[in-house]
Amino acid sequence: MREDGWLAVDKTKFTNVFVKNHSESTSDEDLRKAFNEYGTITSAVVRRDADGNSKCFGFVKFESTQDAAKAVERRNGQKFDEKEWFVRKAPKKE
Template sequence: MARIYVGNLPYTTNDQDLAQAFSQFGTVVSSAVIKDKATRRSKGFGFVEFESEEKAQEAISGMDGKDFEGRTLKVSMAKPMEQR
């Protein structure tokens, strides 16, 4: 499986919206919009997991720099926590 980072999301985007937007590139295994623990408000980024690295790369190519609900997305391979 391969996980991608999706940044600059509108604050109204939820997990289902994120999965739907990226499902055109293949089966979305999981999607998560990251939220502030205290306020539960979106932090404006999330992650999408695909079955294969190939599908993840297609999603990056297809969505990086694209407009999504008025915001320009920043999409890349997700980095493991120790590499951030």
């Protein structure tokens, strides 16, 4: 934990947050609502297969790096719909 009370999430700057292990019924709007309190969100998307079924992971993109880091620190490990969410900096596309 840093002096100001925040955990050090990642030294690199990021705005895109990876959210895994949410329920199949979680919608884009549910993700937006769950993370809205941390800052301005530019997009929130649940990934779906070709049939439209949730893959139980998604991404939330914030305007600022500080808001994204705050969301990771505060939401990772919290339970929603009896599932513990895994929230991290989104991996880069290769």
